[in-house]
Amino acid sequence: MAAHDSSMPPAAPLVAPPAARRLRWLGDRTLAGLFVSPALALLLFLSVFPLLWALYLSFTNYSATRDAPAEWVGVGNYLDILTSGGVHERAITTLIYVVGAVGLQMVLGFTIAYLISRRTRGRGIMTTLFLVPMMLSPVVVGLFWKFMLDAQFGVVNSFLGTLGLGQVEWLTNQRLALLSVIIVDTWQWTPFIMLIALAGLTAVPRYLYEAASIDRASEWFRFRHITLPLVWPLLLIAVLFRAIEAFRLFDLVYILTQGGPGVSTETLSFHVYKVAFLGFDTGVASAYGILMVIVVILLAQLYLRYLDRLREA
């Protein structure tokens, strides 16, 4: 804007504002360094340094409540974790949860997006309504559902009752608890997939459908060979993103079931919490955490690689 103003009088000689001379020492490189380094410094201080500390602790038998100094135990903690049956059980629980929740979200989210994209009127309002669950805090979502799924006075069982069906112990039944957590997570995050799928669907050029229409392509053919290939890359990004988040899941479990009944809904994240903050076995918990971080880094690399490919395409 300022540039525009000062170039208006055609004959006037260009006079550099004095500030430019004052700031001449501030070259591009210095400026870039000055602008980037505070942000990087904060991230190093609060993200990288803690992780390195956790890495150190993972090789010790340190406990946050004992005053004794940490003793080096080598890879002992890692061996214990990787050979423990309990950890395998939690890994499987986490896997079931991630695959179940993300799978359900993908199917439902894409269906809703597809249905919305076929409407011409009221798209905006419908999208906004569907997005409500996603913006809520997991705390709020967890509490909503804990109340609704309550075995005695929960509204879900009340509905089942009026339909003549029996009462279901959603959160306290060994078999159903994990399913309930999956349902709640699906409720909250289906809108996420829907939103991204919708972005992909509305970006499909109309002329492709018109050309297919002229060729008398069937509805299924159009879906399979036009819609899906064009939306798929974006959908994959969304799915990977959700998978990373689902893998880290803690808050919903904390509020809905506290890992119970038994350990049926204890995800890896929740188990780390129990080891670190209830057992105060900080060394083991750190080793645990480092292993989780490795998984997350692998998933994140995959995510970033696809993202890169999508951006270049």
Added chain:
Amino acid sequence: MALQVDDAVAGETPGHAHPGRRGVPRRAGAVRRWFEIALLAFLAVVMLFPVVWMLETSLKENRDVYAVPAKLLGFDVTFDHYKDVFIQRGGSGASDLATNFKNSVLVAGLSTALATLLGVPAAWAYSRFPIKMKKDQLFFILSTRFMPPVVVVIPIFLMYRDLGLIDTKLGLILIYTAFNLPFTIWMMKGFVDEVPGEYEDAAMLDGYSRLEAFFRVTLPLLVPGIAATAVFALIFSWNEFVLAIFLTSSESARTAPPAIAGLIGGTTIDWGLVAASAMVFAAPVLLFAFLVRKHLVAGVTLGAVRR
């Protein structure tokens, strides 16, 4: 599903004269249309019911809250639960929850301001200058955001204990800033990329320094983007729960999410109060989300995916 139904319906009236899409008989098209609308409406009801139910619960008398079968309609409306959220029961002072809400406003607000202050210049630098290993740096920044909070909180907890930051608002503000920074940088870089670098070049030809060109030319153009980014950062820190529950313990530092979660800790749960405080907590988020609805795709993917 909708597809199969439509194909089945269309198949019942074969041999129609018109080809292609327009060849589907109008009646079959209408059936399909209504089926799709009905399915969409059903899904919308399922998605919105929990929110409506919580709103109803927050307005019900206690005896109606626990009524079996549940009362969907025809209950007496009361605002007592909302009063309990803010005012000490039986007394006249502010309730603990009111303090927690105040903390939440402070922590979310300040951490957002800090993240914006650090993130916007960094995003501009990443967008404009050839920085060494730029892509790697940007990917590294985003991947810090993917760390499982439960894992990060263990060393942070120990570190804060040594620094005296445990159970303080300052500690939360700092960690939330670090938590929002990757998002702010990625989201803002997208906005900066949209402003042509030539504007700055023109300003510099007129004698402005690079820094002035940024402040006088680019920054004013970035204001809408900064606003949208800040709103998302605000929502993220407002909703954050895991770090808050482990890094704070006293009412004076605790934010609203762990406090609301704490309401269900006792032997008897006052669900009316839980519902009311959840509604009070969620209302500003929904309002803010509505304001930035245009940027939602970029916002919820941490600025990674843009339309």
